[in-house]
Amino acid sequence: xxLRELSSLEKYLGxxxxxxxxxxxxxxxxxxxxxxxxxxxxxxxxxxxxxxxxKRPELxxxxxxxxxxxxxxxxxxxxxxxxCTKEDIKTVLKDxxxxxxxxxxxxxxxxxxxxxxxxxxxxxVIVDLAIQDREQYVNVTRWFDHIQRYPGVRHHLPPVAVLxxxxxxxxxx
Amino acid sequence: xxxxxxxGNPHCLKAxxxxxxxxVQCGVQFVNHDERVVPFLSRPTLPALALPSGQYLFSSNAxxxxxxxxxxxxxxxxxxxxxxxxxxxxxxxxxQALHMAVLQGKSSEVSKVLQGPIDVLEQSLSKRNTPYxxxxxxxxxxxxxxxxxxxxxxxxxxxLGEHKSLKAxxxxxxxxxxxxxxxxxxxxxxxxxxxxSYMQRQPAPQSSQCRETQPCNSN
Numbered sequence: 001x002x003l004r005e006l007s008s009l010e011k012y013l014g015x016x017x018x019x020x021x022x023x024x025x026x027x028x029x030x031x032x033x034x035x036x037x038x039x040x041x042x043x044x045x046x047x048x049x050x051x052x053x054x055k056r057p058e059l060x061x062x063x064x065x066x067x068x069x070x071x072x073x074x075x076x077x078x079x080x081x082x083x084c085t086k087e088d089i090k091t092v093l094k095d096x097x098x099x100x101x102x103x104x105x106x107x108x109x110x111x112x113x114x115x116x117x118x119x120x121x122x123x124x125v126i127v128d129l130a131i132q133d134r135e136q137y138v139n140v141t142r143w144f145d146h147i148q149r150y151p152g153v154r155h156h157l158p159p160v161a162v163l164x165x166x167x168x169x170x171x172x173x
Numbered sequence: 174x175x176x177x178x179x180x181g182n183p184h185c186l187k188a189x190x191x192x193x194x195x196x197v198q199c200g201v202q203f204v205n206h207d208e209r210v211v212p213f214l215s216r217p218t219l220p221a222l223a224l225p226s227g228q229y230l231f232s233s234n235a236x237x238x239x240x241x242x243x244x245x246x247x248x249x250x251x252x253x254x255x256x257x258x259x260x261x262x263x264x265x266x267x268x269q270a271l272h273m274a275v276l277q278g279k280s281s282e283v284s285k286v287l288q289g290p291i292d293v294l295e296q297s298l299s300k301r302n303t304p305y306x307x308x309x310x311x312x313x314x315x316x317x318x319x320x321x322x323x324x325x326x327x328x329x330x331x332x333l334g335e336h337k338s339l340k341a342x343x344x345x346x347x348x349x350x351x352x353x354x355x356x357x358x359x360x361x362x363x364x365x366x367x368x369x370s371y372m373q374r375q376p377a378p379q380s381s382q383c384r385e386t387q388p389c390n391s392n
Contacts, residue, residue: 029261040250042257049250065224068239071256072232079260091215098213108228 002030002043005120008155009047012116013054044074047113059113066107073106073114077121089125093137096122100139104146111150119147123157134162175200175223176236177210178359181371183271184233186359187320188220191237193351194316195244206374234260237313248314251307255314263290263321268378270325275365275372283325291336294318298338304345311346319346323356324365 003021010019020033024041032040032049040046051059061067084092100106106114126134126144134141141162148154176192176199178185192199199222204210210221211229222230222239230236234256238248248256270286273279284291298306306314326333326343333340346352360367 027261040254042254042261044257045250045254048253064239064242065226065228067242068224068230068235069228071238072230072235075232075234075257075260078257079264083265095214101213 002028004156005043005117006030006032006046006050008120008153008157009050009113009116011155012152013050013056015050015054019050043078043117044071047074047117051113058110059116061107061112062110066110066112069107070112070114073118077114077117081118081121093125093133093140097137097139100143103143105143115143115147115150116153119144119153120157123160126160126162174198174225175202177202177204177208177219177221177223179204179206179208179219179371180359180361181368182206182219182359183267183320183324183368183371185220186323186355187233187317188222188236188240189355189358190316190320190349190352191240191313193354194311194349195240195246197240197243199240206371232260234313234317237317241313246310246312248312249307252312252314255306256317258293259314259317259321262293263318265378266290267321267325268375271365271368271372272375272378274325275368280365287325291333291339294342295336295339298342305342311349315342315346316352319343319352320355323347323352324360324368327356327364 003023006019006021022031022033023029024031029041030043030046032046034040040049048060051057061070080088081092103109105111106118122140122144126141129137144160145162148157148159174197176188178189178201180203189201192201204219206219207217208219209215209217210223211218211231213229214231218231220233220236222236224230224239230239238252238256241248266286266289270283273282273286303309305311306318322343327347333343347356
C-alpha cells in the first residue's frame with residue numbers, strides 16, 4: 001500500500017528515475033535507499049523528501065503555519081486513520097467533515113501533500129460508504145471528489161462516483 | 174497565539190518544553206482534560222495551539238515543529254524521521270506501558286513493552302555519536318522523544334544501565350531548564366501518579382495481541 005502511494009507520488013511529481021524501496025517490520029514501513037546518505041524510513045518522511053527533491057516545496061505548505069498544518073494531517077493519516085477501527089471511522093469522518101466545512105483543501109486554499117495522502121488513506125473508507133453516508137459527510141465527499149479529479153493524483157486507485165446529481169432530489173424522490 | 178494544556182498529560186510536556194526552549198511569545202492556559210478546545214474535534218484533544226490565523230494545531234509533534242520553525246530552526250529530514258517514528262512506533266508502545274504502569278500497577282512489565290523502541294534509540298545514538306538526535310544542537314525531535322520517555326524513565330525506571338548512549342542523551346536533555354520547568358508544570362513532581370486522572374480518561378490501548386477489531390483499511 002505505502003509503496004504504491006509513493007510510486008504514485010513520484011509519477012505526480014514527474015520524477016523519471018525510479019527510487020529503490022524496501023519495507024521494514026510487520027507494518028511494512030517503507031524505507032528509501034538514499035545514495036547521498038543513510039536510508040530514510042517512514043511514509044511521511046519519504047513523501048516530504050520526494051517533494052523537496054522535485055523542487056516542489058509548496059506541496060509542504062508555504063508558511064510556517066501551513067507547514068505545521070500539513071505535517072499534522074500527514075501524521076493524522078499514519079496514526080489515527082491507518083489504525084482506526086470500524087467504530088472510530090465515524091468520528092474521523094465527522095471531525096473531518098466539520099473541519100472541511102470552510103476549506104477547499106486540508107491546508108486551506110492550497111493543495112498539499114496532506115490532501116494526497118489523506119485521499120490515499122481514506123479511499124477504502126469512501127468506497128465502503130453507503131450513499132446516504134456519503135451525503136451525510138458532504139464536505140468530506142466534496143473534498144474527496146476534488147482530490148481524485150486533481151490532475152495526476154489518483155494513479156493507482158479506481159475513481160469513486162461519490163456525488164449523485166442533487167438538483168432533482170426534492171421533486172423526484 | 175495561545176497554547177492550551179492540561180496537567181498530567183504527557184503530550185503537553187512536549188509542547189511546554191518546546192515553548193520554553195524556543196522562547197516563542199505565546200500565552201499558556203491550563204484547562205481540564207475533557208475541555209474541547211479544538212472546535213472540529215469530537216474528542217477532547219490536548220495540547221492545542223491556537224495560531225495567529227485562528228487555525229488550531231492539535232498534534233503535539235506539529236506544535237513542537239512549528240515553535241522551532243518560528244524560532245528559525247527548521248526540521249531536518251532526520252528530525253522528520255524521528256517525529257514520525259515517535260508518533261507511529263514509540264507512542265503505541267508508550268500508551269500500553271503507561272496504561273500498565275499507571276492504571277494496573279504493573280510497573281515491572283514496562284521494560285518489556287518498551288524494549289524494542291529503547292533498543293532502536295540506543296543503537297542509533299551510539300552509531301551517530303552526536304550529543305543530540307539530529308546533531309550538535311537540540312531539535313524538536315529531542316524534546317518530543319524526551320517527553321515521551323520522561324514519565325516512564327523518571328519513575329519506575331526500566332534500567333538504562335546497558336543503554337549508555339540513551340542514558341547520556343536522556344540526562345543531557347532532561348538537564349535543560351526548559352525540560353525541568355515543563356516537567357514540574359505538567360507532573361508537579363508526582364511522577365507517574367501525576368498522570369492518573371489523565372490516563373483514566375484514555376481509551377484502553379490497542380496492541381497487536383489484544384486488538385479486537387481489525388483496522389478498517391488494513392489493505
